[in-house]
Amino acid sequence: xxxxxRLVDEMKEAMRTGDTDRVSVIRLLRSAIKNKEIDKGKxxxxxxxxxxxxxxxxxxxRKESIEQFEKGGRRDLVDKETKELAILxxxxxxxxxxxxxxIKIKEAIAQSGAADVKDMGKVMKLLVPQLVGRAxxxxxxxxxxxxxxxx
Numbered sequence: 320x321x322x323x324x325r326l327v328d329e330m331k332e333a334m335r336t337g338d339t340d341r342v343s344v345i346r347l348l349r350s351a352i353k354n355k356e357i358d359k360g361k362x363x364x365x366x367x368x369x370x371x372x373x374x375x376x377x378x379x380x381r382k383e384s385i386e387q388f389e390k391g392g393r394r395d396l397v398d399k400e401t402k403e404l405a406i407l408x409x410x411x412x413x414x415x416x417x418x419x420x421x422i423k424i425k426e427a428i429a430q431s432g433a434a435d436v437k438d439m440g441k442v443m444k445l446l447v448p449q450l451v452g453r454a455x456x457x458x459x460x461x462x463x464x465x466x467x468x469x470x
Contacts, residue, residue, distance in 0.1 A: 322370045322371070323365070323367075325410070326352075326410070330346065340403070340406065345406075348374065348407065351377060352365060352373050368448070368451050371451045372451055374407055374410050374452065375452050377407050378404060378407050379455070381403055381407060384400045385404065411452045414454060417462075421466070423449065424442070424459070424463050427446050428466060428467065431444075431445055435468075436468060439460075439467060443463060446459055
């Protein structure tokens with residue numbers, strides 16, 4: 320099932336069961352997707368990969384908000400953002416393990432012929448499309464840097 324359709328179905332189900340938190344998060348997500356479609360151009364629909372990028376962006380925003388609210392001592396807002404984060408993460412594919420990520424990084428390094436940290440861009444260019452929604456960019460970047468630093 321396409322991700323767009325899954326969002327619609329999940330929203331309908333949440334409305335039926337009265338899960339207002341889930342409904343509002345999915346509405347916000349669908350709105351962000353619609354805005355991205357408008358930016359893309361007339362009549363263009365987003366691919367599942369592009370939708371995953373929108374969801375990943377929303378997840379990243381929630382994590383940053385949680386961090387800021389914790390610093391500010393706003394427990395009520397931390398709880399709200401944590402609930403929203405869990406709902407958003409339910410639409411992402413399962414996160415890749417560190418071992419599998421390391422294997423993918425080594426494959427990408429071999430494929431790109433990267434020799435040192437200066438070639439990190441080549442490696443990231445190969446990895447990012449494969450890992451959309453399955454690993455955070457900062458984590459991938461850090462691990463690529465470590466692997467290239469060991470060479």
